[in-house]
Amino acid sequence: MITDFRTNVTGGKDYVVGDIHGCYSLLNFALEQLNFDYKKDRLISLGDIIDRGPESHLCIKLLEQPWFKAISGNHESMFCDFEKDKFTFLTNGGEWIYKHDYDGFNSMQEWYKHYQAITQALPRAATVKTPQGFVIGLIHAEYLGADWNKINLNASSLIWGRNRIRSQNTSKVSGVDHIFCGHTPVDEPITLGNTTYLDTCAFFDGKLSIADLSKFCPDTPMDCITTFIQHSNATGTHSVKCDVSEDMSSIWSIEISIPTGI
Numbered sequence: 001m002i003t004d005f006r007t008n009v010t011g012g013k014d015y016v017v018g019d020i021h022g023c024y025s026l027l028n029f030a031l032e033q034l035n036f037d038y039k040k041d042r043l044i045s046l047g048d049i050i051d052r053g054p055e056s057h058l059c060i061k062l063l064e065q066p067w068f069k070a071i072s073g074n075h076e077s078m079f080c081d082f083e084k085d086k087f088t089f090l091t092n093g094g095e096w097i098y099k100h101d102y103d104g105f106n107s108m109q110e111w112y113k114h115y116q117a118i119t120q121a122l123p124r125a126a127t128v129k130t131p132q133g134f135v136i137g138l139i140h141a142e143y144l145g146a147d148w149n150k151i152n153l154n155a156s157s158l159i160w161g162r163n164r165i166r167s168q169n170t171s172k173v174s175g176v177d178h179i180f181c182g183h184t185p186v187d188e189p190i191t192l193g194n195t196t197y198l199d200t201c202a203f204f205d206g207k208l209s210i211a212d213l214s215k216f217c218p219d220t221p222m223d224c225i226t227t228f229i230q231h232s233n234a235t236g237t238h239s240v241k242c243d244v245s246e247d248m249s250s251i252w253s254i255e256i257s258i259p260t261g262i
Contacts, residue, residue, distance in 0.1 A: 004127050005042075007129045007130075012039070012042065013041045014042050014128055015211065016210065017211075018199045021053045021203035027202075030228040031043070034226070048076070050076065051079075057096060057100035063122075069126075071122055071125065071139065072140065076119045076122055079094065083112075125143075127176065128213065130214065134216060140183050141157060141181060142195070143157070143181075144157050148174065148179070159183070165184050165186075172193040177194070178216070179195040180195075188209075191221050207227050
């Protein structure tokens with residue numbers, strides 16, 4: 001069953017954020033610029049909260065915050081499978097798991113089991129309704145079907161797929177007014193059909209894109225999106241280009257030693 005985040009009944013706003021990838025400080029900067037109200041507003045992550053960036057140990061704690069909602073990305077999936085496949089997780093930016101204090105827990109294993117249970121419970125697809133009544137579909141990577149209501153929640157393409165964006169498929173998906181997804185790094189948010197891609201390389205070039213659903217309109221979906229970048233001397237926000245090749249596998253090819261014990 002597709003998870004329904006329902007309409008925000010607190011009188012606050014709903015925001016949708018692209019891949020955070022361990023960039024906790026950048027996220028906080030963006031929320032500050034948005035005047036985010038932690039008592040009323042909600043932030044919905046499109047997955048890949050962790051890995052690659054410098055503050056994954058802080059980002060994973062976001063899953064325990066009442067104002068933070070999320071769907072699963074492929075990096076959350078790899079985190080959940082860490083005990084079975086350490087190599088895949090660690091070679092995709094997961095080495096942070098060994099490089100922080102496990103505050104409040106007696107051991108790394110206890111810490112891991114706690115957050116594994118939380119990440120395993122994350123949905124692979126969700127919907128949320130805007131104040132104007134538009135139904136927004138939320139997935140991490142892509143939906144290849146034509147009807148949102150026929151989605152297969154076990155399809156690997158939901159967290160790994162890139163076929164739609166690589167083929168520049170502009171066909172629309174019925175059953176929802178719009179879909180937001182992340183996963184594939186883009187220079188700037190782009191829309192194909194009624195699907196918008198929000199992963200603007202937070203970990204790689206310091207850009208984080210967030211959609212304000214209170215401003216969403218199906219005819220002009222880009223108008224509700226702001227891309228934030230934080231410099232050491234930043235006094236505000238602005239958008240920049242992020243040149244990222246389609247095949248980034250060489251960036252992640254690193255040599256690591258895997259500790260034993262978990």
